Amino acid sequence: EADIYQTPRYLVIGTGKKITLECSQTMGHDKMYWYQQDPGMELHLIHYSYGVNSTEKGDLSSESTVSRIRTEHFPLTLESARPSHTSQYLCASSDTRAFFGQGTRLTVV
């Protein structure tokens, strides 16, 4: 099993709240990714990082931000949650093979 963890697994939050989704991996991977996926739909890359202090925006425009201060930690922050942010957020890390966390299912009401 891959050693990559996301918290929380489920989150229901009100509009306008600030939230941080946590992602940690213990495999020492330099590359980490955040994907957004709606039910039955494809993965969309929203952020990625090649290592400490490296962050890039992905293919899908997102109002979220990320940081990479430590190799093992890649949190994603939404400053002001909106109902349109309701989705599943999947974190992954890779050497050449990508390993995913179990995801955070976010609902903004």
Next chain:
Amino acid sequence: RKEVEQDPGPFNVPEGATVAFNCTYSNSASQSFFWYRQDCRKEPKLLMSVYSSGNEDGRFTAQLNRASQYISLLIRDSKLSDSATYLCVVNWEGGFKTIFGAGTRLFVKA
């Protein structure tokens, strides 16, 4: 044109059938290739890597055709538990670029 393209399906097959999926990629510099499986409302999980010479893992066979820029996945003797979405993944630039296909949905019926 997408960098990695898959037929979305769905493929509906009876138990015991053989089913094959293809995935095409646009970047000829692509270096490594994988198939992932994603169950409903779960995260994608690595099914198998795809090697140039082709490789087999039980009922699953993966092949790579660099000349035509596609990879394939063959599932023999389908089981109900094979029902899932199968994602093809292509890497280049030493793995720094990782592109997921949109997935092919498979339903295996009793």
